[in-house]
Amino acid sequence: MRQTGNIVVTENLRKYFPIRGGIVTRTRREVKAVDGVSLKIRTGETYGLVGESGCGKTTIGKTIIRLLKPNGGKIFFDAKGELPDAPSQCVMTQNNITDAKGGRLKALRRNMQIVYQNPSTSLNPRMLVKDLVAEPLIVHKICRGQEVEKRVLEMLESVGLSSEHLYRYPHEFSGGQRQRIAVARALITHPKFIVLDEPTSAVDVSVRASLLQLFKELQQTMGLTYMFISHDLAVIEALCDTVGVMYLGKLVENADSKALFENPLHPYTQALFSAIPIPDPTTRRRRILLKGDPPSPANPPKGCRFHPRCKYAMEVCTLKEPEPHEVKPNHFVACHLY
Amino acid sequence: MKEDLEETLLENEQLKVEDLTVRFYTYEGIVKAVEKAKLSLRKGETLGVVGETGSGKSVTALTIIALTPTPGKVEGGNIYFRRGAGEVVDILALKEAALLKIRGKEISMIFQEPNAALDPLYRVEEQVAEAILAHRRAEMMQKVEALKPKALTNRSSLRYRLPVFKRFSQQKLLRRVVREEILSLLRTMEIPDPERVVDAYPHELSGGMQQRIVIAIALACSPVLLLADEPTTNLDVTVQAQILDLILRLKKAFGSSVIYITHDMGVIAEISERVAVMYAGSVVEVAPVVEIFKKPLHPYTQALLESIPRPGSPFKPLPGTVPSLVNPPSGCRFHPRCPFAMEKCKLEPPNLVEVSPEHQVACYLHTAGE
Numbered sequence: 001m002r003q004t005g006n007i008v009v010t011e012n013l014r015k016y017f018p019i020r021g022g023i024v025t026r027t028r029r030e031v032k033a034v035d036g037v038s039l040k041i042r043t044g045e046t047y048g049l050v051g052e053s054g055c056g057k058t059t060i061g062k063t064i065i066r067l068l069k070p071n072g073g074k075i076f077f078d079a080k081g082e083l084p085d086a087p088s089q090c091v092m093t094q095n096n097i098t099d100a101k102g103g104r105l106k107a108l109r110r111n112m113q114i115v116y117q118n119p120s121t122s123l124n125p126r127m128l129v130k131d132l133v134a135e136p137l138i139v140h141k142i143c144r145g146q147e148v149e150k151r152v153l154e155m156l157e158s159v160g161l162s163s164e165h166l167y168r169y170p171h172e173f174s175g176g177q178r179q180r181i182a183v184a185r186a187l188i189t190h191p192k193f194i195v196l197d198e199p200t201s202a203v204d205v206s207v208r209a210s211l212l213q214l215f216k217e218l219q220q221t222m223g224l225t226y227m228f229i230s231h232d233l234a235v236i237e238a239l240c241d242t243v244g245v246m247y248l249g250k251l252v253e254n255a256d257s258k259a260l261f262e263n264p265l266h267p268y269t270q271a272l273f274s275a276i277p278i279p280d281p282t283t284r285r286r287r288i289l290l291k292g293d294p295p296s297p298a299n300p301p302k303g304c305r306f307h308p309r310c311k312y313a314m315e316v317c318t319l320k321e322p323e324p325h326e327v328k329p330n331h332f333v334a335c336h337l338y
Numbered sequence: 339m340k341e342d343l344e345e346t347l348l349e350n351e352q353l354k355v356e357d358l359t360v361r362f363y364t365y366e367g368i369v370k371a372v373e374k375a376k377l378s379l380r381k382g383e384t385l386g387v388v389g390e391t392g393s394g395k396s397v398t399a400l401t402i403i404a405l406t407p408t409p410g411k412v413e414g415g416n417i418y419f420r421r422g423a424g425e426v427v428d429i430l431a432l433k434e435a436a437l438l439k440i441r442g443k444e445i446s447m448i449f450q451e452p453n454a455a456l457d458p459l460y461r462v463e464e465q466v467a468e469a470i471l472a473h474r475r476a477e478m479m480q481k482v483e484a485l486k487p488k489a490l491t492n493r494s495s496l497r498y499r500l501p502v503f504k505r506f507s508q509q510k511l512l513r514r515v516v517r518e519e520i521l522s523l524l525r526t527m528e529i530p531d532p533e534r535v536v537d538a539y540p541h542e543l544s545g546g547m548q549q550r551i552v553i554a555i556a557l558a559c560s561p562v563l564l565l566a567d568e569p570t571t572n573l574d575v576t577v578q579a580q581i582l583d584l585i586l587r588l589k590k591a592f593g594s595s596v597i598y599i600t601h602d603m604g605v606i607a608e609i610s611e612r613v614a615v616m617y618a619g620s621v622v623e624v625a626p627v628v629e630i631f632k633k634p635l636h637p638y639t640q641a642l643l644e645s646i647p648r649p650g651s652p653f654k655p656l657p658g659t660v661p662s663l664v665n666p667p668s669g670c671r672f673h674p675r676c677p678f679a680m681e682k683c684k685l686e687p688p689n690l691v692e693v694s695p696e697h698q699v700a701c702y703l704h705t706a707g708e
Binding site: 052206213233234238257258289 | 530647
């Protein structure tokens with residue numbers, strides 16, 4: 001399935017949110033939600049993004065599909081999925097979507113979609129399932145009339161729903177089924193790239209497995225590339241090919257899923273993985289308990305952002321911010337230890 | 339009457355729930371939320387309760403402290419609880435006045451949403467003080483009395499002798515004593531900078547910190563039984579690890595028994611000694627934690643364990659959905675989703691039977707003879 005090219009490449013991506021206040025409304029400070037993230041997503045793979053809440057995972061996802069406008073950096077996207085590895089080689093202006101707007105942005109949206117965390121809030125409660133799923137077809141003027149109905153039904157069937165569900169409202173469905181509707185809505189324009197923003201965190205464990213299976217099946221039948229955002233590490237490990245670990249707006253580690261879970265290198269990744277409860281009472285993992293909470297992204301620590309909670313923190317960590325570099329083939333770590 | 343109750347609990351038992359049935363009278367019909375649930379908890383033990391949404395876990399826990407949410411009604415069953423002094427009571431038969439002495443003092447609860455459990459309008463100090471003053475006022479007053487002579491010599495002015503001011507100064511002293519108590523409590527919760535936290539409003543604290551405050555309130559009166567209703571579900575894994583660690587250590591320090599409700603099998607494996615699996619309002623299997631994971635007997639428990647995503651193996655979702663509790667399936671409530679369902683399963687619900695020492699299961703596959 002996996003091809004050689006990349007579908008998304010970002011270079012030094014930044015997204016800041018202003019904090020306004022004062023007598024005259026002006027920007028007083030900025031929350032650096034995403035601060036210089038360079039990543040690439042290979043065509044046909046599932047790219048997992050993990051991190052604690054508030055680390056900027058969702059912001060990256062939204063910025064890549066241009067629901068948000070970045071403050072800096074570049075985003076390249078190629079629907080054919082043939083981008084080269086190095087951002088410097090992505091010279092084709094048609095692939096640079098950093099400043100896309102208007103008609104060009106709308107055309108892009110056909111190829112990149114998002115599935116949100118909570119389907120009860122992402123679906124309009126006043127619309128019938130039929131209309132919810134048909135909406136993208138009409139917005140993008142893909143087809144009309146009977147053709148719409150035919151495609152909606154096809155799509156619903158491929159996500160495991162049927163024609164009897166067409167004339168119902170979202171509240172008549174269970175959480176798992178609602179998420180399937182949201183998936184159908186995202187996939188009906190046959191996009192190439194989907195951002196899955198914690199799609200399984202609002203559903204039960206037994207439903208979670210069936211949704212994950214659905215994602216896997218759809219990926220194969222429709223040739224999709226996923227960016228899977230989650231804090232559920234068990235899901236990430238089971239589903240993703242490549243995983244990026246985020247901490248306070250920075251990508252601290254990026255590697256193949258297998259290599260990362262077997263041998264996490266960054267101290268934060270190690271602590272994060274050791275905190276996952278293992279569903280096996282006979283094995284006990286040595287826990288690395290992190291002290292305190294993640295600091296505020298409005299005022300991140302100087303140097304390496306993890307240094308106040310890191311047990312290996314050295315002098316250099318408080319002064320200089322570590323740059324990501326390739327420690328092993330395809331294993332990038334941003335830490336002064338390596 | 340009291341003699342009878344004494345015998346209902348074994349020497350080492352802390353709590354026993356027998357055939358508890360709770361129904362909710364709603365416009366859509368009668369929701370049979372809990373149906374003949376059975377649980378027992380030993381002294382100093384951690385019992386993990388697992389189940390999906392709507393399996394009746396939370397309702398059972400709330401009923402144990404006699405806080406069944408409206409429009410729920412307890413339709414049958416008993417909840418025997420051994421009080422701190424050793425006396426056994428049936429919670430469901432107690433009057434509200436007696437319950438007030440137990441709730442929050444001997445049985446207390448940690449809720450799922452710390453955000454909703456704390457009042458946004460009061461400072462942390464006031465919220466923790468409420469629990470302390472409700473149940474430990476006498477103890478606090480003693481401390482005030484002990485402080486009094488000192489306070490009087492320090493400021494031996496006239497106003498401390500006038501009756502009006504006397505009362506006022508007593509309040510002031512009480513406040514000081516309670517604040518000290520809260521600070522030491524927050525220190526045991528490993529809250530950094532407790533002096534700042536006591537004066538903060540809940541919204542100024544992070545989720546993990548709020549949950550620590552909720553735990554502090556629950557443990558303020560050293561309860562004998564602690565009910566934890568998914569206390570870490572909304573927290574990050576790293577914070578979850580801190581909170582689990584904290585609950586385990588505090589449990590040892592305070593000597594409490596814990597009922598820990600969750601749907602995360604990983605958390606269950608870490609924290610509990612015995613596990614009760616609930617499905618659609620009934621307890622379907624009870625066993626020591628190692629046994630549940632190594633030798634699950636009930637088909638639902640097996641399916642639940644298989645649905646955990648593991649790398650390299652295909653996902654095994656549970657077929658079907660959780661049944662509506664307004665109109666639950668006849669017989670065993672799991673039979674429409676059960677791969678081993680027999681004719682018998684549709685007719686009569688199986689009883690929870692001990693099939694091997696310490697291992698109880700409610701399934702005809704294992705209790706065919708009975």
